[in-house]
Amino acid sequence: MENATPALFFAGIDIGSTMSKAVVVDAQGAMRGYVVGPTGAEHRRRANKVMEDVLLKVGITLDQVAYIISTGYGRVNVPFADKQVTELTCHARGVASLFPDVRTAIDIGGQDAKVLKIKSGRLTDFLTNDKCAAGTGRFLEVAAETLGLELNEMGQISLQSDTPVKINSLCTIFAQQEIISRLSEGQPLTDILAGVYIAVTTRVVKLARQLKVEPPVVFTGGVAKNSGMVKAMETVLGMPVLVPEEPLITGALGAAILARDEAFKLVQDGHYKIQKKQLSEAYIEFTEKKL
Amino acid sequence: MVTATTKGLSRAHEIYADRGKRVRELRKAGKKIIGYICLYPPIEIITAMGMVPFRIFGDMSEPITVADKVSTTVVCPFLRSIIDLGIKGKFDFLDGAVGAHTCDIGMTTIIAWRDYIKDAPFTHLIDVPHTDHAPAVDYFEGQINFFKQHIEELAGEKLSGDKLKKACELHNKQRKLVRDLYDLRKSDPPRLNSMENLEVMVSLFSLPVEEGNELLEAVIREVKERSIKPAKKKARLLVWGPVFDNTSLYELVESTGADVVVDDTCVGTRAFWADVKAPYDLHALAQRYLVDIKCPRTYRDTQHQETERSYDKDLDSRFSYIKKAVTDWHVNGVVLQSVKYCDTHGYEVPNLRHYLDTLGIPSIYIEHDYSERSLAPIKTRVEAFVETLG
Structure with a gap:
């Protein structure tokens, strides 16, 4: 397992005050799928739901996602995220990925x-x-x-x-x-x-x-x-x-691209194995919650 | 094991949690306790009269419920909190209260104190001019003299020059020790975090000067013996603004992955950076308080003798002390915080941010309403600010 090829997908989850969004990007940073749904009162359940939905949409499983960044108002309520980043930084990254001169x-x-x-x-x-x-x-x-x-x-x-x-x-x-x-x-x-x-x-x-x-x-x-x-x-x-084609998801998109950058940095620095372990723990937690 | 050297910070923590405890004991033993609001009443005179100066702070965790009867809700919530606590009897251990015209609301607070706080035994208002011009210093000296005469009546004795000199030396010693303590935060990471530092500062405002000095000596010994923790954080911040007497803001800022290494607030450097100079008379006090304390309530018009004014020079004469702190403490970002409705600090913000921009130091401005619950929404903005520094 230790020498397994790193999973090739990265996700960003943006739990906003009204809407929750999830985006998956590939190793090139290209968007492979997204979902949008209302946040509601239960942030944790919503986080699980949008993650599950976006995985279905892209047709992958969670263990193929190497790194997840959560953002937005409810970013602390995403138990399987590897890192939290504020929506300000994520939006900037997402917008710049679509409009590099912004x-x-x-x-x-x-x-x-x-x-x-x-x-x-x-x-x-x-x-x-x-x-x-x-x-x-x-x-x-x-x-x-x-x-x-x-x-x-x-x-x-x-x-x-x-x-x-x-x-x-x-x-x-x-x-x-x-x-x-x-x-x-x-x-x-x-x-x-x-x-x-x-x-x-x-x-x-x-x-x-x-x-x-x-x-x-x-x-x-x-x-x-x-x-x-x-x-x-x-x-x-x-x-x-x-205006981007889907103006709701720039925060989640930025989070996903930052997740990719962060994972690549960890690989470079030789920390990837630790992350892999954390990732599988998060996966277990995630699947348990699903049931 | 509690040893003599570990007593400093834990004692400060205790005093911070119950500020009135020690002065209540002293009052039982016959000492007079004189409360004061903001930094401008010259506390050396109180100490010299054998009394204990006690800085009156508000309480961010106590909702303001009764002060609305005596003040409107569109003024400084810190000063409203003080009146609220006063009416509720939370300062019943004070033998008197001194206020100053630090700002308009600062003045009306001591008047409200006199009029609405039951059994307020002794109150005094010191008028303070708003520039550092020489005639203003002379006028302020006269106001300090009125205060001296009033407190002599309360004490039933005259203030002697020797006692005033001794009090000035004790307070100057405290200021020197505080600067020594701040030096210990120049390392990366700092040896003392901003919450611990604030607990020490608040303790100093709650103790007789001699006991404060003993506490500082113990804290400095303790902190020097600490080994520096290896974990460096991504930002070293300076926090600027009016009174901050509660560790919650510093906790919020440090929780975003930054160290607050120095401040420019009146519960920190502003209170302790300037000494009273020889010959320790009333004029020296006027000079120290009006000219040498760097609070935006006094316009430091250092160019009033020049014919050519320049905006850049003006900014430099007002804020160069912040540039020095930024350099000395290796600061890479500034958090400007203010309580809502503080005109004094609000008007300073655009100039100061412009000055920081010219120095290439990123800054963020945040406002809170002096309650713990109002801080949470600010967190994302501070966090994003720290992310831009990383």
């Missing part, structure tokens, strides 16, 4: 927003919203609830507007009241929706401006899937933004 990445998740400055693929500075839900996906969810719409239909509707209404409140709850008063004034839904996107974007761009926005800008996170948000982001920033 200088600024804006990520808006379910409950947080972050702005990353990246140079030569490395995270150099960052800011996160540390106060409340303003400028996050939660803001959009509240707006959708208030307007009685589904999140995924909001974007398309907003694109029909050229005159977005102004929503000034910084606080999500006060903004909700503002949306209601705009409705009672008889403002068209399209303009209100466009206004909601501008409001969320303005808060995040304010954060981004503290770090100086340099192109190319990449926009990620669940919110970036929304066409209304992308348009609003380009309007407020005054420059085009790049």
Whole structure:
């Protein structure tokens, strides 16, 4: 066993506040598969589930995965991970793997927003919203609830507007009241929706401006899937933004690539055998939990 | 086995856990205990009058429940915590309290103390100007003189020059010993971690100066005998900001795989870096407190005699002491922390970060609301910051 060929896959798991994601990459760092699912209350069970699903999807078993890095809000609750790395470092790595020249990445998740400055693929500075839900996906969810719409239909509707209404409140709850008063004034839904996107974007761009926005800008996170948000982001920033094909998984992708780098470093340093042992223990724990 | 040499850090740990214990004993034996808020009341005068200066801190683990009646929630939560604890009777062993106009809320805190804390026997407010100009130092000397007269009334005796000189020498000795202790953190890894260091610092603010000096001598002996642990961490950090009197922030920072090797806070270097100079009179005290303590509450306008002002020179005159600490302690990252609503420190942050940028020292700014629970969300940001240093 000691001389066995190292397994050729590496995984990253991102347990976010709302969604959990898992990505598997191969030795070349190319993505072989990913899954996305809601996080829910039980982080540990969710971690096992996304890992199991991604293995099924790629068609491999856990012992073929040499190294696993967990990240995100729930990263401590991934018992089979070899290492934990913050989502800031992982997002930067993931975004840079897709867009090697990226200088600024804006990520808006379910409950947080972050702005990353990246140079030569490395995270150099960052800011996160540390106060409340303003400028996050939660803001959009509240707006959708208030307007009685589904999140995924909001974007398309907003694109029909050229005159977005102004929503000034910084606080999500006060903004909700503002949306209601705009409705009672008889403002068209399209303009209100466009206004909601501008409001969320303005808060995040304010954060981004503290770090100086340099192109190319990449926009990620669940919110970036929304066409209304992308348009609003380009309007407020005054420059085009790049959106990955699957903007939810950049953190998990970065974690998987960092897992590959870390495993290769361990092999180089001659520590691989120790890791292999830990890996098989984690595997036993993982399969036990599965049953 | 507990030996004389292991008594230092474990004694500091005990005092940290129950700050009032020793002063309660001393009070029973007839000593007067004088509480003070922030760094600006000259404690040498209290010591010289035969009383014990006791620094009033808040409590991050105690929710603020009664202070809202006397202060609004949009001011410094540290000072609100002090008033909260005072009203709850947690400082009932004090014979008096002295505050200073360190900032606006610092001033109103001692006034609230006088007005709302039952049986507050002796309170005094020292006005402190906000620049280091020569006329400001003279004015501050006059304010120190008022304080001296007031405390002489409480003591029923006059302050003698000899006693003041002796008190200055004792406090200067303490400052020297603290600097010696900090020297032991220059090694990589440091011989003393930041949690242990803070426990010693908090103890010094809870003991008569002589006992504090004995504690420091014991701690230094103990730490010198330690062998340095081989595990090096990936970052050596300096922590900057207002009061931090609780080990939880340092625990948070060190848990991310970094060592905090030095600080610029008023429960650390700021309190102990400057000595009182001869001839140890009130003017020397005014100079030490107003000019030599490096807290952003005093604008160090060292160029006021020059005609040409330059932003870079101004930054250098305000912050070059931090550059020296960064060099001497081999620091590769700075954590700027502040309690929420601290205007004094908040306004300093953009200038200081710019200065650190020009030195090529990465920094991060974090805010907390002076409660243990508010620290957890900060952890990811500190951790990511440390990852960028690795």
